[in-house]
Amino acid sequence: MKAIRGAITTENTKEDIFKDTINLIDEIFRCNEIKPNDVVLIFFSATKDINSAYPAEALRHHGITDIPMMCFQEMDVSGSLEKCIRVIVFINCNDDKKVKHLYLKNAKLLRPDLLNIxxxxxxxxxxxxxxxxxxxxxxxxxxxxxxxxxxxxxxxxxxxxxxxxxxxxxxxxxxxxxxxxxxxxxxxxxxxxxxxxxxxxxxxxxxxxxxxxxxxxxxxxxxxxxxxxxxxxxxxxxxxxxxxxxxxxxxxxxxxxxxxxxxxxxxxxxxxxxxxxxxxxxxxxxxxxxxxxxxxxxxxxxxxxxxxxxxxxxxxxxxxxxxxxxxxxx
Incomplete structure (x- = not known):
């Protein structure tokens, strides 16, 4: 089993939360060549300013219904990135599989080590x-x-x-x-x-x-x-x-x-x-x-x-x- 991290910034509307959550998960699946059957569970967290919809709900509407998912509120740390959805995807895979963590939109600033800017x-x-x-x-x-x-x-x-x-x-x-x-x-x-x-x-x-x-x-x-x-x-x-x-x-x-x-x-x-x-x-x-x-x-x-x-x-x-x-x- 391996875990893939990701994050994306969004706006606090149901439409934006759904669109950006689906985009993030689709990119994680595509870049890591995984299918829904490979996934064990998904944990989402969102900053306190995201409360118009659950990220997990977006995936249910997207047709992903068999994966256990949970949503949490991210710690409210002073000066931290606002309007951000974070995710960790646990997958079944070989030990030698290389995984790619995905940080999109302004969330890319959470992991500058991956950007090389x-x-x-x-x-x-x-x-x-x-x-x-x-x-x-x-x-x-x-x-x-x-x-x-x-x-x-x-x-x-x-x-x-x-x-x-x-x-x-x-x-x-x-x-x-x-x-x-x-x-x-x-x-x-x-x-x-x-x-x-x-x-x-x-x-x-x-x-x-x-x-x-x-x-x-x-x-x-x-x-x-x-x-x-x-x-x-x-x-x-x-x-x-x-x-x-x-x-x-x-x-x-x-x-x-x-x-x-x-x-x-x-x-x-x-x-x-x-x-x-x-x-x-x-x-x-x-x-x-x-x-x-x-x-x-x-x-x-x-x-x-x-x-x-x-x-x-x-x-x-x-x-x-x-x-x-x-x-x-x-």
Missing amino acids: KVAIDGPAGAGKSTVAKKLAEKLNFTYIDTGAMYRALTYKTIIEDIDINNKDKIVELASKIDIKLENDRVLLDGIDISNEIRTPIVSEKVSLISKIPEVREIMVNLQRQLANNGSVIMDGRDIATVVMPNAQFKFFLTASAEVRAMRRYNELVEKKISVSYDDILRDIKKRDKIDMERDIAPLKKSDDSIVIDTSDMTIEEVVCKMYDIIVSK
Whole structure:
């Protein structure tokens, strides 16, 4: 015996519940090459906002009358997917039979590991890429990969080891040996959490100079591509859609005026009790934009198929919701 999982989102009308339940079960049967006689029993669960009809009733009307079925209410977990019908189908089969679990419509977001969706987010410093990417990854249950933090970690390592910023060979050697791990919201360098240290002004001032070294970028890009192979991911940076993940299904380019970006960075640093000057940050952002856009290797630019979102007059939540709607509507 084996069990096949599935889910689908629907609307709370009898017609929609019947149509979507039948579609889900038909797809499970078709993709797994099973017939009603193979089925032992079926369990349905539905979120509390689905109460106009029983999913099992839909199958009875569809002609499936001999299979035992039960319907339950899904646990009401805060922030969980709404208007969703879940199912588990138990079948008699050989032990070596491969089964395919089916998640349709917005329910596909319940199992990002089955989707292998890649989301690339590019843009200049201070456009909100990292904040948006983190929240979007949490909302979609995707893995978030902060590529900028990887370059910042290398820059921080260069600083604490007192390596001359112009000593390219030494920096490349350091990049080839560095141990960087991204765990949730933490950036670990050689096992030590440096999440706050990499956001200091001295790191921000030097990171573009290090990230433009071709050999460094090659090392980092290879590492980023390896990380991207592990299921559905959201990755942000400056060359994600053009270099790191050119085949990403979703590509976004976030931008904002230099003044807005400088104020965001200023507020972020002040909140962390770091003494900074707004004018200095604005000057550094303009300087970094110039370096990023004019570097020979993988310069900052929008890919032809990226969706541009100007975040100057948008809240973080508005940006996240806009990107979320674009992704789930596909």
